Amino acid sequence: MNAQVQVSAPILAxxxxxxxxxxxxxxxxxxxxxxxxxxxxxIGPNGAGKTTAFNVITGFQKPTKGRVLFRxxxxxxxxxxxxxxxGLVRTFQRTSVFDKIxxxxxxxxxxxxRTAPSLLGTLxxxxxxxxxxxxxxxxxxxxxxxxxxxxxxxxxxxxxxYGDQRLLGVALALAAEPQALLLDEPVSGMNASETARxxxxxxxxxxxxxxxxxxxxxxxxVMGISDRIVVLNYGRIIANGSPSMIQxxxxxxxxxxxxxxxxx
Amino acid sequence: xxxxxxxxxxxxxAAVPLWLQxxxxxxxxxxxxxxxxxxxxxxxxxxxxxQLSLGHVAFFGIGAYVSALTSLGFDVTVxxxxxxxxxxxxxxxxxxxxxxxxxxxxxxxxxAFRVRGAYFVIVTISFAEVVRLVALNWVDLTNGPLAxxxxxxxxxxxxxxxxxxxxxxxxxxxxxxxxxxxxxxLMKRLVQSPYGRAMxxxxxxxxxxxxxxVSVTKYLVLAAVVSGAVAGLAGGLYxxxxxxxxxxIFMFLNTVxxxxxxxxxxxGTLAGPVVGGxxxxxxxxxxxxxxxxEVQWILYGCLMILIVFILPxxxxxxxxxxxNRAKPDRRNDAAGQEGSSVLALARSGRANH
Ligand SMILES: Nc1ncnc2c1ncn2[C@@H]1O[C@H](COP(=O)(O)OP(=O)(O)OP(=O)(O)O)[C@@H](O)[C@H]1O
Ligand SMILES: [Mg+2]
Numbered sequence: 001m002n003a004q005v006q007v008s009a010p011i012l013a014x015x016x017x018x019x020x021x022x023x024x025x026x027x028x029x030x031x032x033x034x035x036x037x038x039x040x041x042x043i044g045p046n047g048a049g050k051t052t053a054f055n056v057i058t059g060f061q062k063p064t065k066g067r068v069l070f071r072x073x074x075x076x077x078x079x080x081x082x083x084x085x086x087g088l089v090r091t092f093q094r095t096s097v098f099d100k101i102x103x104x105x106x107x108x109x110x111x112x113x114r115t116a117p118s119l120l121g122t123l124x125x126x127x128x129x130x131x132x133x134x135x136x137x138x139x140x141x142x143x144x145x146x147x148x149x150x151x152x153x154x155x156x157x158x159x160x161x162y163g164d165q166r167l168l169g170v171a172l173a174l175a176a177e178p179q180a181l182l183l184d185e186p187v188s189g190m191n192a193s194e195t196a197r198x199x200x201x202x203x204x205x206x207x208x209x210x211x212x213x214x215x216x217x218x219x220x221x222v223m224g225i226s227d228r229i230v231v232l233n234y235g236r237i238i239a240n241g242s243p244s245m246i247q248x249x250x251x252x253x254x255x256x257x258x259x260x261x262x263x264x
Numbered sequence: 265x266x267x268x269x270x271x272x273x274x275x276x277x278a279a280v281p282l283w284l285q286x287x288x289x290x291x292x293x294x295x296x297x298x299x300x301x302x303x304x305x306x307x308x309x310x311x312x313x314x315q316l317s318l319g320h321v322a323f324f325g326i327g328a329y330v331s332a333l334t335s336l337g338f339d340v341t342v343x344x345x346x347x348x349x350x351x352x353x354x355x356x357x358x359x360x361x362x363x364x365x366x367x368x369x370x371x372x373x374x375x376a377f378r379v380r381g382a383y384f385v386i387v388t389i390s391f392a393e394v395v396r397l398v399a400l401n402w403v404d405l406t407n408g409p410l411a412x413x414x415x416x417x418x419x420x421x422x423x424x425x426x427x428x429x430x431x432x433x434x435x436x437x438x439x440x441x442x443x444x445x446x447x448x449x450l451m452k453r454l455v456q457s458p459y460g461r462a463m464x465x466x467x468x469x470x471x472x473x474x475x476x477x478v479s480v481t482k483y484l485v486l487a488a489v490v491s492g493a494v495a496g497l498a499g500g501l502y503x504x505x506x507x508x509x510x511x512x513i514f515m516f517l518n519t520v521x522x523x524x525x526x527x528x529x530x531x532g533t534l535a536g537p538v539v540g541g542x543x544x545x546x547x548x549x550x551x552x553x554x555x556x557x558e559v560q561w562i563l564y565g566c567l568m569i570l571i572v573f574i575l576p577x578x579x580x581x582x583x584x585x586x587x588n589r590a591k592p593d594r595r596n597d598a599a600g601q602e603g604s605s606v607l608a609l610a611r612s613g614r615a616n617h
Contacts, residue, residue: 058475084477098468109465113477115458122457123450176476
């Protein structure tokens with residue numbers, strides 16, 4: 001089921017990243033790579049530092065130490081919109097859509113990166129800008145159909161059922177034309193059939209060549225879909241390998257079942 | 265609202281001077297129109313990007329002074345160097361005033377948008393105060409509190425066609441109307457383009473907007489430039505129409521007027537400043553027979569508070585809601601049908617996989 005993993009250069013490399021919040025060490029020393037076309041899951045108990053890792057990678061959080069490379073270029077000092085501009089796009093753990101704006105317009109905003117209309121042409125209403133706008137609308141429909149929320153295009157984002165809001169968040173990120181997509185607990189709050197459909201969507205995205213880094217607590221899903229899994233516990237990577245390796249890793253089992261197991 | 269409504273309104277207002285010859289009423293309409301234009305510019309910042317400029321009158325006043333000074337010509341000494349400027353045609357002055365105000369918008373935007381919200385409010389207020397003090401104290405240039413009289417009215421035409429000078433109220437009315445129509449069209453195109461969507465996205469959810477690649481500074485600065493330039497245009501029109509300006513033009517009350525117009529009309533809507541501008545621009549006509557100007561201001565304040573209490577979004581969004589409620593069945597049906605056909609498409613697309 002998993003797309004073939006090509007052995008290729010890392011698209012994303014996290015090198016010795018540490019994040020301290022005052023005295024609290026959210027990430028102590030984290031290094032891992034994601035290769036082009038891979039689907040890597042980043043898992044770990046609550047508070048392990050997964051979201052913080054996403055924030056660092058996408059420029060929302062400055063690391064205390066270390067750096068992140070995207071296609072070999074350091075992202076240090078780039079603002080979030082610049083990181084997104086390179087094709088590294090994330091979604092949020094807490095559902096985040098433009099609530100008061102229609103689903104369709106939400107996606108149009110997401111498509112921001114795909115047009116660079118001239119200001120003058122826009123103000124003069126030139127045909128080229130109008131045509132670009134038409135194309136943008138067509139692309140928005142495509143994304144809505146891909147994600148499966150086209151029937152709700154006219155609804156305000158905030159009025160969608162919870163699961164569909166999560167999908168809209170993904171649609172927004174997809175609109176930004178990611179080369180690497182970072183999904184923070186995308187199926188949390190979805191029921192089994194919604195989750196199954198989401199897995200289908202992920203496979204379609206992979207077929208398009210999008211590299212995916214996934215944070216998710218849904219273990220059956222993670223085990224089924226990932227090429228590789230990176231396990232984080234208390235801000236440290238405790239395991240990094242294929243799903244079967246991870247499932248049998250004593251440290252991982254200990255982390256998930258609680259520290260007591262180690263001593264048993 | 266109906267998409268032909270703006271056009272109908274334009275035709276209606278274009279016809280007004282045909283039956284309204286009363287000079288006082290025309291004057292009121294011209295001034296209302298100028299403040300409407302200023303409010304439209306404020307709306308781009310306040311309504312679409314969500315940034316409150318409480319020094320907006322600075323752009324208005326800069327447009328007025330630059331346009332007035334260049335069309336009067338002036339001599340000043342700056343750092344021991346004599347600068348003299350021959351009078352320019354007023355229309356060029358108007359454009360230069362716009363450009364200068366736009367440039368100020370750029371500088372203020374660059375300066376203030378690093379930290380937004382309250383900080384921006386403070387920077388804009390301070391900016392307006394600084395500009396006012398310059399206008400008041402740089403007496404060589406601005407005549408200070410003695411005012412700058414004899415500003416020439418706008419002229420139309422070129423050297424080879426001869427000039428028409430716009431002395432009359434009706435002519436100025438049309439000039440203002442044309443600029444309002446142009447500004448409306450420009451704002452409409454801007455806010456409905458990717459540029460405007462980016463501004464709205466930043467207003468609604470900045471974190472989410474930047475996550476899909478929207479640059480905060482780029483769009484907020486752009487909004488400040490366009491907003492400043494249009495406010496400068498309004499100021500220039502004011503100067504050439506009233507033909508005398510003094511530093512009182514920078515008074516805080518003028519900014520407050522713009523804010524009131526935008527908020528009561530409906531911020532973040534194209535028609536909001538137009539409707540608000542008409543209400544507050546024409547209110548003096550109805551009130552002047554009963555109360556003095558000071559009491560009028562109190563009444564405006566009360567009116568605004570009342571409107572904001574009853575219609576927190578402003579008048580225009582409320583009217584739009586009425587329109588949509590008046591024909592809910594048709595709209596829902598259409599949406600439902602389109603939605604389900606699209607859904608069917610999506611399903612068949614999925615089945616093909
Ligand atoms: N801005 C912040 N300021 C202070 N502490 C923070 C901040 N953000 C995160 N933390 C702390 O850092 C640690 C890691 O948090 P993070 O949100 O990255 O965990 P997570 O792995 O995403 O957890 P979950 O599975 O619950 O989403 C937690 O202890 C959290 O309380
Ligand atoms: Mg998290």
